[in-house]
Amino acid sequence: MANLLVLGTQWGDEGKGKIVDLLTPAFEVVARYQGGHNAGHTVWVRGRKIVLHLIPSGILHAGTLCVIGNGLVIAPAAFFKEIGDLEAQGVAAGPARVAVSRGAHLIMPWHPLAERFSEDRRGEKKIGTTCRGIGPAYEDKAARLGVRAGDLADLGILREKIADAVAAKEPVFRAFGLPALDAEAIYREYAGWAEKLGPYLQDVSELLDERMKRGESVLFEGAQGALLDLDHGTYPYVTSSSSTAGGAATGLGVGPRTIHGVLGITKAYTTRVGSGPFPTELDSDLGRTIATRGDEFGATTGRPRRCGWFDAVAVRYACRVNGVDRIALTKPDVLAGLGDIPVCTGYRYKGRLLKSFPPETWMLAEVVPEYRTLAGWPESLRGAADPGSLPKSFVEYVRVLEDLVEARVAIVSTGVERADTVLLEDELRGIVDLDRVRAAAGK
């Protein structure tokens, strides 16, 4: 089996968790390459909701190795809370199933403190972050002040690194009236994590290389979404890591040629949490109806998500930046019965039609979207088992989207459970055994 990269093509929350979980049985390894516990990947199994933050969404399939790359930032307490929650639900998540890169950076106690301060100081211009310390941990990584998971292996090194970082932070914290940092107390806390985290730590680049040489295949899992990428997203209203496809190579220590295909997860409408421009936003009762029907509340923070129409300009851009060749279209069932459905086909800036998604976020904030209205589908899509049972107007919606974003739709997700899936390509039927999935779900 070829390796596959799965990522979101919008502002996150496209439903990656379900698709990764569905595809996992075809892969031996699922490897995440960026972000931290800011992510929230929801997987439903037989009516049970499981939300994953740090652990790859392949964990629910016994026998799959889940890998956390050097591109992630890890809060040890959050990691072990998630492991504990999974094990309480009968999901094995010990070191035999989860490998953490020695190069991953640790979220330290000063990171969430600094982030809350920075968000408050920005006032109206706040990013609307998850306040988990993610951004400041990546700041320290770039400033070469970070503490890495591998540093836990030598307590002398750990103590020194923490002391150096605290010495750099202390004057700033003091000047702004933030709580005092006690390097020794922080060292003791992290020395405590060292023993627990130790068995999970591995040289992930080497591990993946060995597994691939053995003929095993890897599913690379992105978190957040392409439009939240630090370089290619709507900067500064982005997360602080490389959520686009390029991040997989740097975030796991694999060569770009190990990525054989890129599957973009795309919601049939658009959502966004936090601040930043959103051209097709529906700040109206209709937007709130979509939010309610789609259960659009943050899996990590519980914040309501902003909702709007499908934005083909943004998704076409994401497909280009990531080399997306196929799409899994999620949540079209939410739009059933809403009447005609507008799709954004272009942006006008100061009256001029733009050629593509603008890299300047201030320009994006001013664009006027142009829409093409498509016939909606009154029928629910639930229970559709094959392409032939999908409503005609929905099939036409898919065809128009494919033309606009320049990528084929290969999977349609019609509900939250694994079995609520329609495969549009024969090639995928060899990867996903839907009959087995449906039989297991009693459908």
Ligand code: IMP
């Ligand atoms: P941070 O990742 O906590 O720094 O937040 C930066 C931006 O990314 C904010 O707008 C967050 O709402 C957004 N964000 C972070 N993680 C996710 C996610 O998993 N889904 C959707 N938005 C996210």
